[in-house]
Amino acid sequence: MAASGEPKKKGELRVFESLDELATELAEYIAQLSEISVKERGCFTIALSGGSLISLMGKLCEAPYNKTVDWTKWYVFWADERAVAKNHVDSNYKQTKDGFLSKVSILNSHVYSINDNVTVEDAAGEYEFAIRQLVKIRTIGVSEINDCPKFDLILLDLGSDGHVASLFPQHPALEQKDEWVTYITNSPKPPPERITFTLPVINSASNVALVASGEDKAMAVHHAIADGVDASPLPARMVQPTDGKLVWFIDRPAASVLDAGNNDSQNVE
Numbered sequence: 001m002a003a004s005g006e007p008k009k010k011g012e013l014r015v016f017e018s019l020d021e022l023a024t025e026l027a028e029y030i031a032q033l034s035e036i037s038v039k040e041r042g043c044f045t046i047a048l049s050g051g052s053l054i055s056l057m058g059k060l061c062e063a064p065y066n067k068t069v070d071w072t073k074w075y076v077f078w079a080d081e082r083a084v085a086k087n088h089v090d091s092n093y094k095q096t097k098d099g100f101l102s103k104v105s106i107l108n109s110h111v112y113s114i115n116d117n118v119t120v121e122d123a124a125g126e127y128e129f130a131i132r133q134l135v136k137i138r139t140i141g142v143s144e145i146n147d148c149p150k151f152d153l154i155l156l157d158l159g160s161d162g163h164v165a166s167l168f169p170q171h172p173a174l175e176q177k178d179e180w181v182t183y184i185t186n187s188p189k190p191p192p193e194r195i196t197f198t199l200p201v202i203n204s205a206s207n208v209a210l211v212a213s214g215e216d217k218a219m220a221v222h223h224a225i226a227d228g229v230d231a232s233p234l235p236a237r238m239v240q241p242t243d244g245k246l247v248w249f250i251d252r253p254a255a256s257v258l259d260a261g262n263n264d265s266q267n268v269e
């Protein structure tokens, strides 16, 4: 994690002229990572978020990916979830099921949704326990640096206040270093109760993709990426994979403040 004043590893920036182009490239990127992981490890572990992300993943349900991706090797998790019933309109699981899972042939037993029948605290504990079991048998890889789970891909969607997953600016959950999965009860974005991966888990992934679309994300993109910004507590800026690769998928409106500041918005490492 870059402290204030330290150079920030920006990751690779991919800026697209249209949302359609962004969605096409995102699908290609996910499909390629899936192929590599299945070849190397025999499976692909992916953690999703809520927001506009799932609709942007729609292209994966279409040709050629619906036929070429080895869906039976996918293991699906959530980097964050709202503590509501699974059939509630606010549920990230429901959104993912309706918009993605119901359209591809991922095995039900490989879909790790969050228990909606217990308190948010217990749900977070159970989710971490389930991940620990999968790390033990190496379905999920393990970071050699800190023993954290090493997901093949964590997909995050940027909030307009700079939050990622359910890690919000100035929230104590940002400081959580001991747990892999934590919970909050006072989310500034409704609903208030949520569970979320902690930063050490996000930063231990092999690949992290951060997606930002729309003009309302432009300032957050700027604060997350631009040089000379003293915004290190901004959650998105704290996404700095230690031994993995970060790629930003940004549409032109979301890149507008970055562009205006003359930051190089083309493939910056």
Ligand SMILES: O=C(O)[C@H](O)[C@@H](O)[C@H](O)[C@H](O)COP(=O)(O)O
Pocket: 049, 050, 051, 052, 053, 080, 081, 082, 092, 156, 157, 158, 159, 160, 163, 164, 165, 166, 189
């Ligand atoms: O459960 C959630 O609320 C999400 O995981 C959250 O992190 C979301 O991805 C961002 O808030 C962006 O959401 P929008 O794309 O809807 O702005």
